[in-house]
Amino acid sequence: MRVVFVGPPGAGKGTQAENIVRDYGLFHLSTGDALRAAVKAQTPIGIKADEYMKAGALVPDEVVIGVVVERLDEAKDGCLLDGFPRTIAQAEALDKILAEKNAPLDVVLELAVPEEELFKRLASRGRADDNPEVIKQRLVAYHEQTEPLVGYYTQSGILRKIDGLGTVEEIYARIQAVLNEYK
Numbered sequence: 001m002r003v004v005f006v007g008p009p010g011a012g013k014g015t016q017a018e019n020i021v022r023d024y025g026l027f028h029l030s031t032g033d034a035l036r037a038a039v040k041a042q043t044p045i046g047i048k049a050d051e052y053m054k055a056g057a058l059v060p061d062e063v064v065i066g067v068v069v070e071r072l073d074e075a076k077d078g079c080l081l082d083g084f085p086r087t088i089a090q091a092e093a094l095d096k097i098l099a100e101k102n103a104p105l106d107v108v109l110e111l112a113v114p115e116e117e118l119f120k121r122l123a124s125r126g127r128a129d130d131n132p133e134v135i136k137q138r139l140v141a142y143h144e145q146t147e148p149l150v151g152y153y154t155q156s157g158i159l160r161k162i163d164g165l166g167t168v169e170e171i172y173a174r175i176q177a178v179l180n181e182y183k
């Protein structure tokens, strides 16, 4: 099963992704985690990504696509892509890569959370890019560059919306109800 997880910053994708990969045996590819590791190790990609991440901007498509291509080969038994794609160009690149492997996406989960709740969650999290100015920028980037993916995958017929309000357990139960249709 190949799954994409879409949702604004603070929606809880990381938390739910852990549950999903544990129970469904999927390879977890979080571009946010991969980029943070690259920044920490000060690799060429990390040095490039750092300035964008600090500003709450998206890292350029070609950089992120390179990170994904490198790792996707590890995903023999299915994958959960978390934080990728984040732009239409990334989604098109992904479709192309997966078509070459004859392994198209099964489902895209959109984790939906109202904006005022996102602010509350992000402000209490305390990651380096979680200060108010940067949070604002990340939400702008989400609306302008990532939200169009909802339309893109609705057209492909594989988008499923998940209500992201409630306890972690409640939200995970909603996710399981959808994923179990594809097992």
Ligand code: ADP
Pocket (backbone or CB within 6 Å): 008, 009, 010, 013, 031, 032, 033, 035, 052, 053, 056, 057, 058, 059, 060, 061, 064, 082, 083, 084, 085, 086, 087, 090, 138
């Ligand atoms: P969140 O979901 O909380 O916004 P992530 O950990 O997924 O956080 O991503 C953190 C930052 O990493 C983003 O703000 C962005 O700068 C960069 N990033 C992650 N994934 C991508 C991507 N697919 N394309 C461009 N930039 C990305």
